[in-house]
Amino acid sequence: MNARSTTIRGNPEAIDAGISYIRDRVMPAVQGMDGFVGLSMLVDRESGRSIVTTAWSEADAMSRSAAGVKAMRRRAAEIMTGEIEVMEWDIAVLHRKHATHNGACARVIWTQGDPTEMDRLVDTFRMALLPRIEELPGFVSVSLMVDRAAGRTATSVSYDSRQSMAEAEQPGMALRQEFARDMGLDVTDVAAFDVALAHLRVPETV
Numbered sequence: 001m002n003a004r005s006t007t008i009r010g011n012p013e014a015i016d017a018g019i020s021y022i023r024d025r026v027m028p029a030v031q032g033m034d035g036f037v038g039l040s041m042l043v044d045r046e047s048g049r050s051i052v053t054t055a056w057s058e059a060d061a062m063s064r065s066a067a068g069v070k071a072m073r074r075r076a077a078e079i080m081t082g083e084i085e086v087m088e089w090d091i092a093v094l095h096r097k098h099a100t101h102n103g104a105c106a107r108v109i110w111t112q113g114d115p116t117e118m119d120r121l122v123d124t125f126r127m128a129l130l131p132r133i134e135e136l137p138g139f140v141s142v143s144l145m146v147d148r149a150a151g152r153t154a155t156s157v158s159y160d161s162r163q164s165m166a167e168a169e170q171p172g173m174a175l176r177q178e179f180a181r182d183m184g185l186d187v188t189d190v191a192a193f194d195v196a197l198a199h200l201r202v203p204e205t206v
Contacts, residue, residue, distance in 0.1 A: 001091040010082025012048040018080040035061020038200030042193035089145035092122045096141040100198040106158040111185040115151035138164020
């Protein structure tokens with residue numbers, strides 16, 4: 001499975017308008033596209049950063065969708081008055097403990113590493129790290145997305161509330177630092193978001 005993430009660093013005051021546009025216009029449009037398997041939207045109301053991720057059954061389906069979403073992506077950026085960054089990923093790991101509900105939030109960790117080590121990274125994440133992440137307070141789900149050619153990863157861990165995410169911050173940081181050290185990764189960014197939309201039919205990979 002594959003995913004395309006669109007990051008918009010926009011105006012915090014335009015977040016709600018952006019959510020409405022993604023929910024009411026983009027969602028119905030992409031649901032009719034071949035190979036579409038889900039959409040999520042994360043928002044940081046303080047900074048104005050949002051990440052819209054669409055998931056696809058295969059790389060070809062994601063490629064075919066590119067032309068159809070280009071205008072909608074541009075319109076979303078206009079509404080939220082921000083610059084766009086688009087990235088494409090393989091969905092390497094996805095695990096849910098239970099469904100996402102109102103009040104859920106997520107911490108996203110981006111890393112950079114050796115492209116030749118991506119397979120080992122994914123195997124180690126699945127076998128050694130995932131069971132420990134699942135024990136964090138208020139854990140809901142985790143996804144690991146990788147750009148194998150560039151050696152980049154994006155890990156999203158969602159929690160049932162901001163309070164749970166705060167309680168998980170220290171143990172989660174310890175896991176992150178240990179994993180990065182063992183895998184030779186540079187952590188390039190860490191950010192917290194509210195889960196604004198979560199309409200994913202992506203099947204479990206573990």
